[in-house]
Amino acid sequence: MLSLVIPIAFALVGLALALTLWRLLVGPSPADRILALDTLYVNTIALLVLLGIHLESALYFEAALLIALMGFVGTVALCKYLLRGDIIE
Amino acid sequence: MLRRLLPHPLLTPALALIWLLLVNRFTLGHIVLGLFLSWLIPLFTLRFWPEAVRIQRPLTLMRFIAVVLYDIVVANLIVARRILGRPEALRPAFVSVPLDLKSDLAISLLANTICLTPGTLSARLAQDRTHLLVHGLHVPDPAQLVADIKQRYEAPLKEVFEC
Amino acid sequence: MLDYLLSFLILTGAVFTLIGSLGLARLRDFYTRLHGPTKATTLGVGSLLIASALYFSTRGAGLSLHEVLVTLFLFITAPVSAHLLAKAALHLRLKSLAKPPEEEGGEA
Numbered sequence: 001m002l003s004l005v006i007p008i009a010f011a012l013v014g015l016a017l018a019l020t021l022w023r024l025l026v027g028p029s030p031a032d033r034i035l036a037l038d039t040l041y042v043n044t045i046a047l048l049v050l051l052g053i054h055l056e057s058a059l060y061f062e063a064a065l066l067i068a069l070m071g072f073v074g075t076v077a078l079c080k081y082l083l084r085g086d087i088i089e
Numbered sequence: 090m091l092r093r094l095l096p097h098p099l100l101t102p103a104l105a106l107i108w109l110l111l112v113n114r115f116t117l118g119h120i121v122l123g124l125f126l127s128w129l130i131p132l133f134t135l136r137f138w139p140e141a142v143r144i145q146r147p148l149t150l151m152r153f154i155a156v157v158l159y160d161i162v163v164a165n166l167i168v169a170r171r172i173l174g175r176p177e178a179l180r181p182a183f184v185s186v187p188l189d190l191k192s193d194l195a196i197s198l199l200a201n202t203i204c205l206t207p208g209t210l211s212a213r214l215a216q217d218r219t220h221l222l223v224h225g226l227h228v229p230d231p232a233q234l235v236a237d238i239k240q241r242y243e244a245p246l247k248e249v250f251e252c
Numbered sequence: 253m254l255d256y257l258l259s260f261l262i263l264t265g266a267v268f269t270l271i272g273s274l275g276l277a278r279l280r281d282f283y284t285r286l287h288g289p290t291k292a293t294t295l296g297v298g299s300l301l302i303a304s305a306l307y308f309s310t311r312g313a314g315l316s317l318h319e320v321l322v323t324l325f326l327f328i329t330a331p332v333s334a335h336l337l338a339k340a341a342l343h344l345r346l347k348s349l350a351k352p353p354e355e356e357g358g359e360a
Contacts, residue, residue, distance in 0.1 A: 005259040009266035016273035020289075023276050031282055031341045038333055039276055039289035042297055045322065046269045049300045050262070053307050058113075061304075061318060068322055072329040079336035083343050113318040165268065165295045172275040172288055181284050204331030207291035210283070211331075212338035224338060226287045 006054050013047050034078045041071030101127045146249055153245040160206045160241075168207040171227055182228040183212070186221045186235050189243060195250040196221075202242050209234070254310060261303035268296030282346045283338065290334040298323050 020043060024036035045064045052060035104127030105120070112119050171179060190196050196218065200211040203223060213222040228234055275288020301319040308316035 001255045001259050002262075005262050009262050012266035012270045016270040019270075019273040019277040023285075029282060029341075029344065029346050031337060031344060031346060032285065034340075035282075035286060035289065035337055036276065038337070039273060039293060042289065042293045042326070042330075043269055043273065045326075046265065046293075046297045046300050049297070049304045049319070050266075053262070053304055056311070058308055058316065061322075065318075065322055065325075068325050068329070072325075072333060075333040076336060079333070079340045082340040083336075107321065110318050110321045113316060115315065161291075161295060165291055168275075168287060168291055169268065169271045172271055172278065172292070176279055176284075179279075179284060181281070200335060201328075201331040204290065204334045205294070205327065207287065210286060210290070210338055211335055212283075213342055222342075224283050224286075226284055 006050065009050055010047075010054075013043060013050060017043050017047070030082060034075060034082070037078070038071065038075045041067055041074075100131045103127075104130055149245050150249045153242075153249065156241065156245075157202055157206065164207040168226060171208075179227050180229060182225050182231060184223045184225060184228060184231045184234055186223050186238055188219055188221055189239075190247055190250075191218075192250055195246050198250075199243055199246055202246075203238065206242075209238070254306070258303050258307055261299045261306070265296045265298070265300030265303060268292045268299070270296075272296060282341050286334060286337060286341075290330050294326055294330045297326060 017040065020036050020039045024033055024040065027033055045067055048060045048064045048067070052058065052064075101124075105123040108123035108126055109115060109119060188196065188199075190199060196214065200214065200221060203209050203211040203221075208226045210224045210226075211221055212224050214220075215222070223234070223238070225231075225234055269292070272289040272292030275292065276285050279285045279288060301323045305317055305319040308319075
């Protein structure tokens with residue numbers, strides 16, 4: 001059962017990543033691109049967790065945690081840039 | 090004396106729990122190390138936490154968390170259906186919600202809750218903190234949305250953090 | 253039994269992740285686009301992480317709960333970034349399907 005479901009899940013998450021990438025390229029506003037980047041990192045976490053289950057390895061968890069931390073900081077910094085025109089004040 | 094040693098009684102167990110989850114091993118040694126760290130860290134970061142958090146009614150808080158989790162699941166299904174349906178049928182709207190809450194923590198928790206429950210999004214807090222601007226994905230009746238938010242989320246938060 | 257539960261959680265997670273991104277690609281103005289990913293994605297990734305915690309707890313040596321940490325972190329940070337994005341969009345005065353509110357200098 002699991003060996004059947006995991007490839008399907010990979011395909012679905014991969015499709016999600018492709019859609020997000022499309023939005024990242026098309027835009028049209030900078031806020032749209034930031035939102036696409038934000039979604040991209042959340043989807044990447046999903047992909048990493050799936051890979052961890054698929055390969056039966058807990059190693060990928062640390063990568064997922066780091067992406068969650070860094071992605072959030074990146075989104076906040078980019079939003080601040082849009083709001084104030086500067087990141088470090 | 091106890092206040093000096095333990096400035097934030099709630100932060101300590103939370104930090105200890107996070108430490109245990111991070112190392113992912115639940116042995117006695119790690120519990121001791123986690124408690125030690127979670128005692129030291131609040132002492133060193135005292136200046137970051139201007140006001141101590143006081144929770145008045147833990148049971149109400151628990152019920153609030155359960156309600157929010159339930160709402161997240163149910164409303165996610167609704168939003169999923171809206172996304173899959175025709176985008177032209179959506180009627181998004183900005184709604185201004187008047188706030189009864191005063192404390193910063195309660196207001197930010199309310200804003201976060203609104204963002205977490207699908208279909209609504211807190212967009213901006215008025216400068217004088219009397220109104221919260223909320224964007225809804227599909228709002229046929231703005232007054233109903235305001236009443237829902239006030240009754241479901243704001244009332245318990247007010248009870249827990251302000252009394 | 254556990255196998256079916258795991259499969260169900262993994263499929264739900266993947267489907268919700270896809271729906272969130274579909275909303276991002278499909279909806280027509282920035283504010284409605286913001287709804288898709290910030291919600292559906294948290295639930296999608298949430299159920300994938302629960303599946304992972306279950307899987308490693310039942311297979312590996314002992315309990316594995318550190319996935320809870322990522323879930324918790326995502327549930328705390330997702331609304332904050334959504335709120336900031338909405339604020340930035342209001343600041344930039346992006347065009348919106350809903351009637352935008354009158355101007356006032358918002359803070360916090």
